Amino acid sequence: MTNPLIRKLDAFVRLSDDEKKALDALCGRTVVRRAGEDLIREGDRPEEVILLLEGWAFRYKLLPDGGRQIMAYLIPGDLCDIHIFILKEMDHSIGLLSDSTIGLIPEKAMVEFLDTHPRLSRALFWSTLVDEATLREWLANTLRREPFERVAHLLAEMWMRMKAVGLVQGETFDLPLTQTELGDTIGLNSVTVNRVLQRLRAEELITLKGERLSILDAKRLLAVSDFNPNYLHLDPRQPAGR
Amino acid sequence: MTNPLIRKLDAFVRLSDDEKKALDALCGRTVVRRAGEDLIREGDRPEEVILLLEGWAFRYKLLPDGGRQIMAYLIPGDLCDIHIFILKEMDHSIGLLSDSTIGLIPEKAMVEFLDTHPRLSRALFWSTLVDEATLREWLANTLRREPFERVAHLLAEMWMRMKAVGLVQGETFDLPLTQTELGDTIGLNSVTVNRVLQRLRAEELITLKGERLSILDAKRLLAVSDFNPNYLHLDPRQPAGR
């Protein structure tokens, strides 16, 4: 199993063997955590950069009325922000959706790494820019698209991201999300999400059984969701879309 | 008139005179542009980092159905992303809401600046993290709050941001936004925005006349909008809230 961070950054610049080794060394200490645990809570003082090696996590905020907004999914190869130490206090929490393996990178190691590996440093900034661009796209997606397109768009995005780190088998991948969690992401309740999923199945765009999602007709899925992959800023070497 | 970027970063770390001079020098070439113009368009290859010195701008995307989503406001002191060059192509546009003065910073100058001014570099990263945190808060705001709270929250945020760069006189500041633009930001149509504004006025929380907004009762405005300023990561030196 190759390091998913290497796989991901390799989609931005071809990495040398030395650089790959450096990335491997970066996430020295790895830890296993269980689904449902929080990696960080709102109000915490960030202590380490977290690198997700295996499993799914999500950024979220709880609201006074008991509601929850999910603002990002982290999949293998994703880092919570590399400059996290600059902040005195977390403004949101990060929870785990599945049992996961994470790497913990202390501030000093991170800073040193950025200083000594300019190309990798650049690649990590690229990844930060993509995270921000993804937030913007989510804003547009959730506010401007109909529920059906909205769900389709999110599934399409996760499919492309999972593909970029080599975690799609055939056109099938893990999607450890309940319908409630999907709803908390895109501003729908679970009843509506359920009905949309049924329509996506009826139109033979996807199958979703247990926690496995299959894309049956990628082209149409991207078309109906008005999916423009430009915000992921993937390497044109890797043909997007199919 | 002090440089608003200095004012802004000074809210993060106290700057030395040398550092202030360096920041002033950074935005050497300044240009005036008119309201309605686009600074950058989706698809463009970014050529320069833009620093807004005077006026308002906004990040947006156009959707195939003619809709528009506004994803950020830039006010004096704001930079479009300092690592923008890393991207091959803009995934959104930036337009001007008012006649504006901007500084244009070439890639080379930006990189050199970051390399030679570690404290300022850190402050600029802080500002990037705040931008991202703001996007997350907007996601939660627009998807989880009622129209009334939603508008109140946005106004409260702009008030605090304007205050941070010294552009609030008394409790009054420029807000060069139409009700349609407000709606395009928070996922409402202009009719609903209009009715919400009337209610905000009726409850004596604000006045809004022309392009001037006054906060009449900051405490209640923050309370009704469930405003938690933590995502702006302002310096505790500057008392938030009032």
Added chain:
DNA sequence: CGTCCTTTTGATCCGCGTCAAAGGGAGTGG
């Protein structure tokens, strides 16, 4: 004074949230 844009008001309608309850599936323990 006329044009254009923005704000304001009124009326209608339907999509999605909410409430409620039944069905399924996985895991646990007897």
Added chain:
DNA sequence: CCACTCCCTTTGACGCGGATCAAAAGGACG
């Protein structure tokens, strides 16, 4: 192997809030 629990998915019914359509009023500007 069955019984029981717990969580998630699925289905149905209802009501309301905000989108939409339409038009009038207000303001800025030449």
